[in-house]
């Protein structure tokens with residue numbers, strides 16, 4: 001049964017369902033990584049993996065946007081695995097079992113992994129939509145974000161070509177977090193919600209961290 005049947009946009013929820021079905025706690029992201037790589041291969045989307053296990057998916061610009069600065073969509077592959085006391089859930093083997101309850105998407109008894117599964121789902125849905133008109137598009141999926149941002153810290157200078165980065169790992173309702181990476185480094189970051197509603201509702205789950213993106217020193221600042 002498709003627990004997300006009827007939710008829109010369908011591609012986003014389809015991808016999120018696939019992410020939920022593949023265990024991917026921190027340090028155990030490889031199954032999800034392989035899934036994304038295989039999916040990209042079937043869609044003709046470029047995919048590269050660095051030594052840290054970060055993925056970079058690339059799609060050429062639409063013909064009318066080939067002269068525009070590239071855009072990077074960023075999310076992370078791993079999730080925080082937390083279960084209620086007494087649970088036998090094994091995050092390295094057992095899939096997340098989401099439910100829709102009164103307008104909220106939840107995973108009873110466990111974290112849902114919307115942080116950052118919904119970011120991955122949004123990015124893949126954007127990549128597969130051939131009706132979108134866009135500049136050169138990159139999707140950066142980092143590894144080991146929740147345990148010290150190991151993937152982001154390992155990014156090689158020059159790996160990213162785009163000049164605008166949209167961080168899809170945010171709790172802002174109805175918006176995206178757009179900052180220069182150097183500002184992110186100073187300000188710290190909050191984790192995205194572990195649950196999200198079909199109407200775009202997000203429940204805050206505060207965390208802390210020190211994002212670092214040494215591979216993107218020349219990002220174009222966006223207005224607040």
Ligand SMILES: [Zn+2]
Pocket residue numbers: 076115116145169191192
């Ligand atoms: Zn996150």
